[in-house]
Amino acid sequence: MRLQHILIPAALISLVAASASSEETDRYRLEKSANGYVRMDTQTGAMSICEERSGQLVCKVAADERAAFQDEIDRLQTSMKAMDERVTKLENSLSARLESKLPSEEDFNKTMSYMERFLKGFMGIVKEMDKDNGGGAQLNSQKT
Numbered sequence: 046m047r048l049q050h051i052l053i054p055a056a057l058i059s060l061v062a063a064s065a066s067s068e069e070t071d072r073y074r075l076e077k078s079a080n081g082y083v084r085m086d087t088q089t090g091a092m093s094i095c096e097e098r099s100g101q102l103v104c105k106v107a108a109d110e111r112a113a114f115q116d117e118i119d120r121l122q123t124s125m126k127a128m129d130e131r132v133t134k135l136e137n138s139l140s141a142r143l144e145s146k147l148p149s150e151e152d153f154n155k156t157m158s159y160m161e162r163f164l165k166g167f168m169g170i171v172k173e174m175d176k177d178n179g180g181g182a183q184l185n186s187q188k189t
């Protein structure tokens with residue numbers, strides 16, 4: 046019975062260790078290049094340049110490249126955020142200006158009333174001129 050108490054936990058520990066080891070081997074991708082190998086960490090995206098020396102693979106982390114890419118990503122994200130805020134501000138400002146410049150219904154009706162009075166007055170003047178000229182016959186003769 047005591048042997049089972051020792052073997053079961055030991056078996057569980059070895060399974061967990063094997064699983065972690067499997068995850069660790071799947072974490073990196075190794076690609077052949079002209080000067081050696083390039084190793085990429087699939088979890089972090091970090092790249093390493095590897096060379097074969099004395100039968101061993103020696104890798105140097107290319108952190109400066111990854112840092113440069115991350116800096117550019119951060120700069121672009123900041124720029125995009127600023128542009129989104131600016132577009133939102135401009136859209137809100139434009140719609141507010143358009144709404145403030147549109148006449149109210151009362152202003153529109155008042156303007157239409159002025160136009161109607163103007164046109165009635167103008168048509169009245171034209172009719173008066175037509176009467177004074179003898180019914181429009183003379184106007185037609187002047188056109189020809």
